Amino acid sequence: MSLQEFIQQLLNGLSLGSLYALVAIGYTMVYGILRLINFAHGDIFMVGAYIAFYLVGVFYLPWWLSLPLTLLLTAGVGVLIDRVAYRPLRNEPRISLLITAVGVSFLLENLGLVTVGARQKGFPVPGMMASPVRILGAQVGGVSIWVPLISLAFLLLLLWVIYRTKAGMAMRAVSRDIEATRLMGADVDRIIAFTFAIGSALAAAGGILWSFKYPQINPLMGIYPGWKAFTAAVVGGIGNPTGAMIGGVLIGLVEVLTVAFFPTLSGYRDAFVFSILILFLLLRPTGLLGEPLKEKV
Amino acid sequence: MKRFSIVLSAVLLLVALLTGAVQAAPEPIRIGLNLEMTGAVAAYGQMGYEGIQTLKEIVPFKVLGRPIELVLVDNKSDKVEAANATSRLIEQSKVVAIIGPMISGSMLAAGPIAERYHVPIIGPSTTNPLTTQDKKYVFRACFIDPFQATVAAKFAYQNLKARRAAVLSDIANDYCVALGNFFIKEFKSFGGQVVSVQYIKAGDQDFSAQLTAIKNANPDVLYIPNYYTEDALAAIQARQLGLNVPMLSGDGADAPELFKIGGQAVEGLMNTAFWHEKAATSQLSKQYVAAYRKKYHKDPNAFGALAADSMLIIMDAIKRAGSTDPVKIRQAMEETKDLPVVTGFVTIHNGDAVKAAVIRKAHNGQWDYLATVNP
Numbered sequence: 001m002s003l004q005e006f007i008q009q010l011l012n013g014l015s016l017g018s019l020y021a022l023v024a025i026g027y028t029m030v031y032g033i034l035r036l037i038n039f040a041h042g043d044i045f046m047v048g049a050y051i052a053f054y055l056v057g058v059f060y061l062p063w064w065l066s067l068p069l070t071l072l073l074t075a076g077v078g079v080l081i082d083r084v085a086y087r088p089l090r091n092e093p094r095i096s097l098l099i100t101a102v103g104v105s106f107l108l109e110n111l112g113l114v115t116v117g118a119r120q121k122g123f124p125v126p127g128m129m130a131s132p133v134r135i136l137g138a139q140v141g142g143v144s145i146w147v148p149l150i151s152l153a154f155l156l157l158l159l160w161v162i163y164r165t166k167a168g169m170a171m172r173a174v175s176r177d178i179e180a181t182r183l184m185g186a187d188v189d190r191i192i193a194f195t196f197a198i199g200s201a202l203a204a205a206g207g208i209l210w211s212f213k214y215p216q217i218n219p220l221m222g223i224y225p226g227w228k229a230f231t232a233a234v235v236g237g238i239g240n241p242t243g244a245m246i247g248g249v250l251i252g253l254v255e256v257l258t259v260a261f262f263p264t265l266s267g268y269r270d271a272f273v274f275s276i277l278i279l280f281l282l283l284r285p286t287g288l289l290g291e292p293l294k295e296k297v
Numbered sequence: 298m299k300r301f302s303i304v305l306s307a308v309l310l311l312v313a314l315l316t317g318a319v320q321a322a323p324e325p326i327r328i329g330l331n332l333e334m335t336g337a338v339a340a341y342g343q344m345g346y347e348g349i350q351t352l353k354e355i356v357p358f359k360v361l362g363r364p365i366e367l368v369l370v371d372n373k374s375d376k377v378e379a380a381n382a383t384s385r386l387i388e389q390s391k392v393v394a395i396i397g398p399m400i401s402g403s404m405l406a407a408g409p410i411a412e413r414y415h416v417p418i419i420g421p422s423t424t425n426p427l428t429t430q431d432k433k434y435v436f437r438a439c440f441i442d443p444f445q446a447t448v449a450a451k452f453a454y455q456n457l458k459a460r461r462a463a464v465l466s467d468i469a470n471d472y473c474v475a476l477g478n479f480f481i482k483e484f485k486s487f488g489g490q491v492v493s494v495q496y497i498k499a500g501d502q503d504f505s506a507q508l509t510a511i512k513n514a515n516p517d518v519l520y521i522p523n524y525y526t527e528d529a530l531a532a533i534q535a536r537q538l539g540l541n542v543p544m545l546s547g548d549g550a551d552a553p554e555l556f557k558i559g560g561q562a563v564e565g566l567m568n569t570a571f572w573h574e575k576a577a578t579s580q581l582s583k584q585y586v587a588a589y590r591k592k593y594h595k596d597p598n599a600f601g602a603l604a605a606d607s608m609l610i611i612m613d614a615i616k617r618a619g620s621t622d623p624v625k626i627r628q629a630m631e632e633t634k635d636l637p638v639v640t641g642f643v644t645i646h647n648g649d650a651v652k653a654a655v656i657r658k659a660h661n662g663q664w665d666y667l668a669t670v671n672p
Contacts, residue, residue: 216529
């Protein structure tokens with residue numbers, strides 16, 4: 001393999017991985033707060049893509065307006081799901097919550113099939129995302145350069161929110177001990193709703209960028225990216241946003257480099273990714289950056 | 298007690314009325330539709346369904362004096378679901394024949410079940426030769442892949458003057474892998490060289506790794522024998538990576554989604570296809586094209602036309618068999634000869650329809666007609 005081809009493959013992997021990272025951050029945030037694996041996260045990603053599709057492709061709003069509007073509306077969907085499906089179960093066993101999350105996932109997918117139809121729609125892509133860019137002799141689509149930058153920006157913004165704002169402090173408190181936080185007079189439900197809002201907005205951002213890169217959307221589009229992002233979150237250490245970013249990029253690189261170095265095994269790329277998930281769950285369930293679980297006595 | 302007897306007599310009266318109504322009308326003949334209404338290739342199933350609905354407008358759905366009742370089951374573009382749908386249609390709905398699935402992989406799962414129950418099943422667009430091989434009850438309304446691969450390889454070698462071909466096929470679909478392999482064999486037999494063979498998987502959307510490898514092998518034609526979504530995504534990513542050679546595909550590229558997703562990137566893509574409305578010359582073809590336009594306000598497509606063909610083949614077979622016994626229908630289907638259908642005339646031989654292929658080129662969001670190649 002020539003150096004140029006290798007650089008090209010690295011860029012391919014980096015941009016795919018950054019997309020997983022963006023979605024994985026949302027997974028990891030909700031888990032960090034509620035100890036809930038929100039299986040509907042991949043479907044919120046799909047909802048975000050559809051909202052953007054309708055704003056831009058049907059109502060012809062400009063992108064500078066559609067983007068924030070999509071993030072806002074999808075955040076609203078996330079909060080609504082929490083309010084309707086998860087909040088009533090907050091004091092129930094965690095397994096009920098998990099099953100509900102799977103139910104919400106199916107609900108969103110099938111609602112999508114009924115309302116917008118099963119057939120793929122072509123996603124409108126702004127010119128600067130579509131046109132090719134040359135770097136170090138390699139050529140990639142513009143979106144492949146933008147995605148890692150945007151993902152990194154979102155991560156930094158999120159870390160700032162978590163560690164430098166009052167809302168972030170409250171979020172960290174809830175993740176340590178919900179009951180104690182409530183006793184201290186904080187409105188726990190609002191903090192959790194805020195977490196869902198941010199997580200869902202990130203999923204929407206992921207959905208839009210994904211659709212820039214692969215401009216076809218359908219109601220089941222969130223399933224695979226959702227699983228991959230979940231894997232990324234586990235690999236990075238679930239509950240840790242920086243870990244999710246690293247995990248995402250790692251998964252993207254593994255996928256692309258598997259195909260690059262072993263073209264005959266390209267049908268097994270998902271098998272490679274999910275083998276990594278199983279290995280991590282068996283050998284290092286806390287992931288690369290996760291803290292070891294403290295036993296509560 | 299009195300009120301009870303009133304209710305009871307009302308119920309009895311209702312039952313009597315209902316059964317009376319059923320006895321008055323002749324019992325319908327049930328035909329199953331095992332179609333991809335959702336999932337990865339929902340466009341094929343939905344186009345097929347539209348084709349049958351269009352046919353209903355121009356041909357009476359009535360045979361042997363009995364109306365035809367369609368029973369639709371969505372197979373979700375999934376092999377397992379396609380097999381389940383087949384058992385369900387035969388066991389529960391008691392259909393006498395089945396149309397669909399539209400894709401070969403699903404037919405390879407559904408066909409053996411229909412074979413076991415001795416109920417004929419016909420795939421409108423299942424081109425893989427294995428679907429009907431050694432099967433008495435499995436049919437197709439289209440040509441087979443070795444034929445369209447020969448057409449494509451010849452076109453690439455002689456018309457495009459290509460000498461170095463690369464192939465990118467979808468490993469999750471029997472159709473794509475087999476069509477790719479037939480092409481490789483044919484292209485080599487013409488004297489061409491195959492410089493890179495790469496595999497993708499339906500559902501994956503990132504093909505950048507495979508296309509980067511192909512670009513570095515420096516081909517002068519790229520054969521992508523996949524379904525429309527993968528073809529559109531491959532075209533976009535190929536252009537972004539700077540791979541600008543002519544692209545050639547099979548019948549699977551034929552869906553409006555190819556243009557909606559692919560946009561500018563699919564401009565100039567060529568494919569071998571079942572049908573082009575410009576090649577529609579018979580009376581029935583013209584009626585169909587007009588009825589389709591009127592009903593759906595868009596251009597007709599090959600998948601709808603082939604589903605309509607399948608329906609015509611079954612209705613004709615029931616008529617000639619003079620019976621709704623699936624075994625007799627199967628026998629009559631095998632004896633179909635020069636039957637006028639939407640795509641022209643059809644003769645069935647060993648379960649396969651003998652039909653011509655057309656070559657088309659994507660231009661400004663639609664297909665330009667280049668040529669017709671007879672078998």
